[in-house]
Amino acid sequence: MLRWYCFGGFRVEADGRELDLALIRPRSRALLRYLAAAGGRAVHREQILDALWPELGRTNAVNSLHVAVSTLRTFLEPGVARGASRYIIRDGPSYRLAIDDPADCDVTAFLEADRAARHAAATGSPAEATRLLRFALHSYTGDLLPEEGPSEWAVADRERYRSRAADAAGLLAELELDSGRPVAATNAARRALELDDHHDAGWRLLIAAQQRAGDHAAAARTRNRYERVLLTLDVAAAHAVLGGRAA
Secondary structure, eight states: OEEEEOBTSOEEEETTEEOOGGGSOHHHHHHHHHHHHTTTOOEEHHHHHHHHOTTSOHHHHHHHHHHHHHHHHHHHSTTOOTTOOSSEEEETTEEEEOOOSGGGBHHHHHHHHHHHHHHHHHTTOHHHHHHHHHHHHHHOOSSBOGGGTTOHHHHHHHHHHHHHHHHHHHHHHHHHHHTTOHHHHHHHHHHHHHHOTTOHHHHHHHHHHHHHTTOHHHHHHHHHHHHHHHHHTTOTTHHHHTTTOOO
């Protein structure tokens, strides 16, 4: 059984043992990361070629893709017959990783838990939403595929997941506060701000949680920091937002 980890650094585990990805060529590793980040979603060949082999002509790029796919299948399943791979599946012009259980990939685990949590929160199940949000944030252990650096195909998804995780932390803080757990709400709000220091709800919830916990000095310090953030953004409504404290 393979498990895929894309957040905070890419790795693959087979039955609990981490595979040595240094045994395969860099472009093959990049393809594996690309497919893993898609979380089992089929990706059209043209998207893969544009992302990983943009400098090559189409014929050479297609050949490189075929070689990389063959290399990965052999690496993941030594001795597998052509067309019999359990993990890298070709669906017509598209390729995907076979991820049957969302828990086998941190990307799918995060997305599924986050979606379910938002549904639970919207349908009046705050306890279930809280549980799911905690799990989602446990799955999100850092930026998506930091190995890819500023690669264009990775940057947009990296920012999207970071923003989504910050929103999940903000919603968790709100639920924790509503349930009378100001310390847990403080921790969740801080997580939101670690992910996005301009997360408006995170700042507001952190102040509210600190006040609810009776730590008024900490709430005042947080309010001052929030004020400085707003002013650096040149937010005209800072005065109203901060109840007259912004100048």
